[in-house]
Amino acid sequence: MLRILRGAVCGLVFLLTLFSASPPASAAYPDRPVHWLIGFAAGGPVDIVARIMAQALSDRLGQQFIVENRTGSGGNIAAAAAINSAPDGYTLLFVAPNNAISTSLYKKLPFDFLRDTTPVASIMQLTNMLVVSNAMPVKTVQEFIDYCKANPGKISFASSGNGTSVHMSAELFKAMTKCDMVHVPYRGSAIAFPDIISNKVQLIFDNLPSALEQSRGGTVRALGVTSPQRWPALPDVPAIAETVPGFESVGFYGISAPKGTPGDIVELLNKTVNEALKDPKVVARLTENGGIPKPMTPAEFGKLVADETDKWRKVVEFAGVSVD
Numbered sequence: 001m002l003r004i005l006r007g008a009v010c011g012l013v014f015l016l017t018l019f020s021a022s023p024p025a026s027a028a029y030p031d032r033p034v035h036w037l038i039g040f041a042a043g044g045p046v047d048i049v050a051r052i053m054a055q056a057l058s059d060r061l062g063q064q065f066i067v068e069n070r071t072g073s074g075g076n077i078a079a080a081a082a083i084n085s086a087p088d089g090y091t092l093l094f095v096a097p098n099n100a101i102s103t104s105l106y107k108k109l110p111f112d113f114l115r116d117t118t119p120v121a122s123i124m125q126l127t128n129m130l131v132v133s134n135a136m137p138v139k140t141v142q143e144f145i146d147y148c149k150a151n152p153g154k155i156s157f158a159s160s161g162n163g164t165s166v167h168m169s170a171e172l173f174k175a176m177t178k179c180d181m182v183h184v185p186y187r188g189s190a191i192a193f194p195d196i197i198s199n200k201v202q203l204i205f206d207n208l209p210s211a212l213e214q215s216r217g218g219t220v221r222a223l224g225v226t227s228p229q230r231w232p233a234l235p236d237v238p239a240i241a242e243t244v245p246g247f248e249s250v251g252f253y254g255i256s257a258p259k260g261t262p263g264d265i266v267e268l269l270n271k272t273v274n275e276a277l278k279d280p281k282v283v284a285r286l287t288e289n290g291g292i293p294k295p296m297t298p299a300e301f302g303k304l305v306a307d308e309t310d311k312w313r314k315v316v317e318f319a320g321v322s323v324d
Contacts, residue, residue: 039075041188
């Protein structure tokens, strides 16, 4: 009996040793394509940056990172889809200021973004830029304010959806300048630009990547950036704060995953993103699109999103806007 017991114990020890030495189930990650949900239309600033980073991740991890555009509701459709996905690292979410803004702007969201997501990585910091139709008889921020006040309610501004930084930058501008403008939301700024170019809608405070592309192409006129000082890549474009003291709207791009995503997957993705942000070719492409790479740890990115959520709550309250 003692001999049998000893054999059983030895067998148990062997199994426990084998089990403890086995790699976690996520060690092979990724072994199939990863889906990266984007809340805005193809061709817009979020989409442009997402595709740059998706290629960088695909190259480094050996599996395709597929960008999926789930448009609508200021990015909340994509957020809800990601949050409701399996927490296995195969569904990720592109995170931007709209996710921080929606927490206070939307009154009936079916999720709590900070509670229901896991921060993964920061990609870059960026500013928005006020661009107007070439048909507008203004060339400076002050001329625009004067024109707007002379034509109350007759000027429309586009956005990439309710609750985006594009929307809230304009709402903050309205509140601080007392300009009376009408909001026209789209499912992404790329969709809005044809109407701005044709002067059906007069302006947009767009994320820099697409606003910069359009202004460089001469299809719209740039008046100012929303950062507190002039943006490093655009020293000739004034900061709106030079005309409207205290005006500021600086954004961020990053990645989150559903709550419960394994820590080793989060760490691998974070490490891979941060490595990509040191690659001169990736940095050059982000810089061309007006971004400043901002590598962070998952904890640092989580704090950034929490801080931005609090900051934008104050802006929402100041501007007095809400979406049911």
